Amino acid sequence: MTVQADKHLLALWTEAGKHAVLSELMPSLIAVLREITSIDELYLFAFNGADEWRLSGGWRDEYVPEIFTQRPITEASALETIQRWARATAQLSEQSDATHRAALRILLGSDYDGRISVLMPLRRDTGMLGIAVLVCESACTSSQCEQLIALAEPLLACIENDQQLTHIQRLRVRAEADRQSLLGRLGLRSISENIVGADGGLKQVMHRVNQVAPSPAGVLILGETGAGKEVIARAIHERSARHNGPFLRVNCGALPPELIDSELFGHEKGSFTGALASRRGWFERAGGGTLFLDEVGELPPAAQVRLLRVLQDGIIQKVGSEHDVQVDVRVIAATHRDLPKMVQEGSFREDLWYRLAVFPIILPTLNERLDDIEDLAKHFIQRAAMRMGVPVPPLSAADVRNLKRYSWPGNIRELGSVLERAVILGHGEYLDLEMALGAPSPKLKSPNKSEAADLVNSVSDPVDESLEAVIAAHIKYVLTDTKGRVDGPFGAAKRLGINVSTLRAKLRKLGIDANAFRSSSRD
Numbered sequence: 001m002t003v004q005a006d007k008h009l010l011a012l013w014t015e016a017g018k019h020a021v022l023s024e025l026m027p028s029l030i031a032v033l034r035e036i037t038s039i040d041e042l043y044l045f046a047f048n049g050a051d052e053w054r055l056s057g058g059w060r061d062e063y064v065p066e067i068f069t070q071r072p073i074t075e076a077s078a079l080e081t082i083q084r085w086a087r088a089t090a091q092l093s094e095q096s097d098a099t100h101r102a103a104l105r106i107l108l109g110s111d112y113d114g115r116i117s118v119l120m121p122l123r124r125d126t127g128m129l130g131i132a133v134l135v136c137e138s139a140c141t142s143s144q145c146e147q148l149i150a151l152a153e154p155l156l157a158c159i160e161n162d163q164q165l166t167h168i169q170r171l172r173v174r175a176e177a178d179r180q181s182l183l184g185r186l187g188l189r190s191i192s193e194n195i196v197g198a199d200g201g202l203k204q205v206m207h208r209v210n211q212v213a214p215s216p217a218g219v220l221i222l223g224e225t226g227a228g229k230e231v232i233a234r235a236i237h238e239r240s241a242r243h244n245g246p247f248l249r250v251n252c253g254a255l256p257p258e259l260i261d262s263e264l265f266g267h268e269k270g271s272f273t274g275a276l277a278s279r280r281g282w283f284e285r286a287g288g289g290t291l292f293l294d295e296v297g298e299l300p301p302a303a304q305v306r307l308l309r310v311l312q313d314g315i316i317q318k319v320g321s322e323h324d325v326q327v328d329v330r331v332i333a334a335t336h337r338d339l340p341k342m343v344q345e346g347s348f349r350e351d352l353w354y355r356l357a358v359f360p361i362i363l364p365t366l367n368e369r370l371d372d373i374e375d376l377a378k379h380f381i382q383r384a385a386m387r388m389g390v391p392v393p394p395l396s397a398a399d400v401r402n403l404k405r406y407s408w409p410g411n412i413r414e415l416g417s418v419l420e421r422a423v424i425l426g427h428g429e430y431l432d433l434e435m436a437l438g439a440p441s442p443k444l445k446s447p448n449k450s451e452a453a454d455l456v457n458s459v460s461d462p463v464d465e466s467l468e469a470v471i472a473a474h475i476k477y478v479l480t481d482t483k484g485r486v487d488g489p490f491g492a493a494k495r496l497g498i499n500v501s502t503l504r505a506k507l508r509k510l511g512i513d514a515n516a517f518r519s520s521s522r523d
């Protein structure tokens with residue numbers, strides 16, 4: 001192949017590699033083809049495999065007479081011509097004669113207005129997938145024909161890319177229509193409207209969200225498990241200039257330690273056993289959008305160093321590569337852990353903590369926003385009823401009181417599950433909250449003094465072992481809440497409504513070590 005031919009081939013592959021729609025590529029494609037022959041017009045047709053030809057892209061000069069008999073050129077007239085031609089080639093292809101098969105590679109054909117149309121089948125091994133129609137002022141020489149034939153492959157790639165992009169666009173339109181219809185059924189205009197308590201217990205939080213969302217600053221969301229950290233991270237993304245970009249969540253705690261770097265930053269092919277192909281990591285995939293690093297406190301020290309680098313310079317290095325890659329990502333991190341304490345203990349880097357904590361948002365627990373429980377409950381009941389296709393069961397004042405009495409270690413997520421269960425258990429006719437909350441549960445919050453005393457005193461009764469287990473679990477739960485503290489105004493004895501000495505006796509009897517709860521939190 002000559003240097004010129006190589007140059008044309010490279011130029012067309014460069015265009016194909018842009019993965020753009022054909023209408024954008026047409027001027028560049030025709031410019032390359034014009035260097036080979038006196039081409040005036042170019043039409044690219046794609047065959048969809050079901051006996052249909054579609055005009056994927058067309059280009060023509062204003063001043064050149066038209067190739068087709070009708071003007072303006074309609075897709076129908078182009079198709080008719082092509083179909084006529086395709087029928088002719090089908091007849092030719094039935095013949096095994098080598099000359100005819102060669103002729104099928106390019107067809108110098110129909111002559112309209114004294115011009116030559118070059119019909120070029122675009123083939124893959126599986127068959128003919130497209131046709132390029134070139135309208136030239138003069139006939140092509142055999143060497144020009146050869147050069148054109150060599151360009152069939154990148155032209156086909158351009159058509160295929162165009163088809164894929166059109167397909168994706170169609171899926172996008174369909175997904176958006178589904179989203180709108182779903183929002184309509186929920187009586188909402190956008191997902192972000194769905195933050196229950198935005199004007200109640202989350203008012204301060206939403207104020208912080210609105211303050212930080214338009215800026216490029218990173219955000220650290222602190223809150224117990226299930227308190228709504230992801231919901232808040234999404235709200236920031238949706239209110240930011242990046243809202244059209246991706247929002248990706250990665251749970252740092254769920255990444256296998258040996259794969260953390262490759263997952264976050266990507267890897268090159270062959271960089272480790274099993275790296276069969278190069279792969280983009282979460283940071284690259286979130287380009288132009290927001291990366292939500294959930295459970296950031298779980299990252300091991302080595303990954304913390306690399307995360308700090310991205311946050312400082314916006315630069316990552318793939319595993320197995322020495323090249324820096326610039327990424328354009330806003331990072332929102334979250335954790336239920338006590339990060340300052342982890343810094344003190346040396347398990348979380350201090351410099352990373354300062355970098356992440358530029359704009360902290362602290363989420364209240366559900367217990368700290370009990371006034372939102374009624375609205376949240378209605379929201380979850382409605383959602384569950386809608387999912388099950390049953391009428392929305394009413395929520396009574398007694399139900400609300402019960403829900404407020406419950407201690408919610410799993411926060412809003414747990415509330416949602418309980419209410420969904422209550423709708424299911426009530427068969428959509430009523431709300432079976434009692435069953436959904438379970439029998440007297442270790443999670444029941446601060447029972448009154450006599451209830452607690454009864455429970456604890458009954459430990460001496462060896463008959464009912466399961467009751468003993470319930471008591472032990474409840475004491476453990478309260479100790480978790482009080483972080484192992486037994487006495488004092490915030491101690492477990494006070495919470496349980498019994499004497500400190502009684503509680504200490506029970507602890508000994510039940511084999512519970514209060515000190516073991518010193519550093520734990522409910523998660």
Ligand SMILES: Nc1ncnc2c1ncn2[C@@H]1O[C@H](COP(=O)(O)OP(=O)(O)OP(=O)(O)O)[C@@H](O)[C@H]1O
Pocket residue numbers: 194195196197202223224225226227228229230231232294336379412413416
């Ligand atoms: N304000 C809210 N209004 C409505 N639903 C909420 C709200 N906050 C949280 N939820 C719902 O509660 C559940 C838990 O929320 P989310 O996943 O955001 O919590 P999280 O703090 O990120 O949890 P984890 O610590 O386990 O990652 C989700 O189903 C979410 O839709």
